[in-house]
Amino acid sequence: MADAPAPARRIDGKSFAERLRERVASAAARLEADHGVKPGLAVVIVGEDPASQIYVRNKGEQTVAAGMRSDTHRLAETTTQDELLGLIARLNADRGIHGVLVQMPLPAHIDSAAVLDAIDPDKDVDGFHVVNAGRLAVGLPGLVPCTPQGSILLLKDALGDLSGLHAVVVGRSNIVGKPMAQLLLAENCTVTIAHSRTRDLAAVCRQADILVAAVGRPEMIRGDWIKPGATIIDVGINRVPSSDPAKAAEGRTRVVGDVAFKEAEAVAGAITPVPGGVGPMTIACLLANTYVAACRAAGVEPERLD
Ligand SMILES: NC(=O)C1=CN([C@@H]2O[C@H](COP(=O)(O)OP(=O)(O)OC[C@H]3O[C@@H](n4cnc5c(N)ncnc54)[C@H](OP(=O)(O)O)[C@@H]3O)[C@@H](O)[C@H]2O)C=CC1
Numbered sequence: 001m002a003d004a005p006a007p008a009r010r011i012d013g014k015s016f017a018e019r020l021r022e023r024v025a026s027a028a029a030r031l032e033a034d035h036g037v038k039p040g041l042a043v044v045i046v047g048e049d050p051a052s053q054i055y056v057r058n059k060g061e062q063t064v065a066a067g068m069r070s071d072t073h074r075l076a077e078t079t080t081q082d083e084l085l086g087l088i089a090r091l092n093a094d095r096g097i098h099g100v101l102v103q104m105p106l107p108a109h110i111d112s113a114a115v116l117d118a119i120d121p122d123k124d125v126d127g128f129h130v131v132n133a134g135r136l137a138v139g140l141p142g143l144v145p146c147t148p149q150g151s152i153l154l155l156k157d158a159l160g161d162l163s164g165l166h167a168v169v170v171g172r173s174n175i176v177g178k179p180m181a182q183l184l185l186a187e188n189c190t191v192t193i194a195h196s197r198t199r200d201l202a203a204v205c206r207q208a209d210i211l212v213a214a215v216g217r218p219e220m221i222r223g224d225w226i227k228p229g230a231t232i233i234d235v236g237i238n239r240v241p242s243s244d245p246a247k248a249a250e251g252r253t254r255v256v257g258d259v260a261f262k263e264a265e266a267v268a269g270a271i272t273p274v275p276g277g278v279g280p281m282t283i284a285c286l287l288a289n290t291y292v293a294a295c296r297a298a299g300v301e302p303e304r305l306d
């Protein structure tokens, strides 16, 4: 009888992100020592969403640990769009701030597109501004969205050259799916973008050498949707009730991805876990973008971080 294939290798985003943050920290220290510039990141959060509060706290702590300035602006849920635009204008004009991030989602009474449009594209460390989306699409240097950038770093570390591989991206949001597809294309992958209207999603996924799940539906992608040996990047961050019914009854939760991990692990060649996969890379790439933005503002060539 044939042996069952070995389980997939786990791609350790947490430790990769730690090493990337260390490289950012030493590059930032040299920028400050040689040019007197300390990179500064401003994070703006409107309202009290508990998950957002956790990410914002992690970002603030890791920014300071990388030797950068971190300013967090916590605004009330009732903040008006004009008040928020006023703060962005002040941050755009602040020479000590090189990166501005407005945590999404924003309350319903605020027009997110107008807010993103107001951020100086050269301080847009999320890479969400239309100018940065356009630069990415035409291959000009800009600021690249953090989650897709972190996912590419993990893929290149796992696979080396991505040329010619068939990548399937499930999800077409402006902040994850679309920029992920652009970056894979720039790495010479053959790219398929799938979404909620895709017919026979399982069959499309089965073609993937690289499968990127950015859907926001807990464990939607099953083991039998995966080509044996494929590399899986699970971007999903979904909070679900604890698997222990007693704890679930107390309202305890756990975080799962968009991929059914145990099933996928038995088929894939390599896979990112959730947590400990793409999430930590997002924050590390945010710090890298802040460093790059500070270098450009100072007219200094950024050091390579890879
Ligand atoms: N790890 C990290 O750092 C980050 C993680 N995330 C996580 O990534 C996930 C995706 O985020 P985001 O891109 O912002 O989400 P969005 O909700 O903006 O987009 C989800 C995409 O998935 C598609 N989709 C929804 N349901 C299905 C379905 N049944 N079959 C196929 N496609 C479907 C949607 O299609 P359509 O366009 O047709 O509606 C849409 O394109 C979330 O879990 C989020 O929490 C997000 C940012 C950072």
Ligand SMILES: Nc1nc(=O)c2c([nH]1)NC[C@@H]1CN(c3ccc(C(=O)N[C@@H](CCC(=O)O)C(=O)O)cc3)C=[N+]21
Binding pocket: 054, 055, 058, 101, 102, 103, 104, 105, 126, 146, 237, 255, 274, 275, 276, 277, 278, 279, 280, 282, 283
């Ligand atoms: N303007 C803006 N930019 C963002 O980049 C942005 C945003 N808004 N809104 C929310 C999403 C989500 N996001 C995450 C960042 C880090 C982790 C992360 O570090 N996750 C850890 C811990 C997960 C946990 O236990 O909660 C992990 O996956 O291991 C997750 C998710 C950034 N986002």
Ligand SMILES: [Mg+2]
Binding pocket: 126, 145, 146, 147, 282
């Ligand atoms: Mg991002």
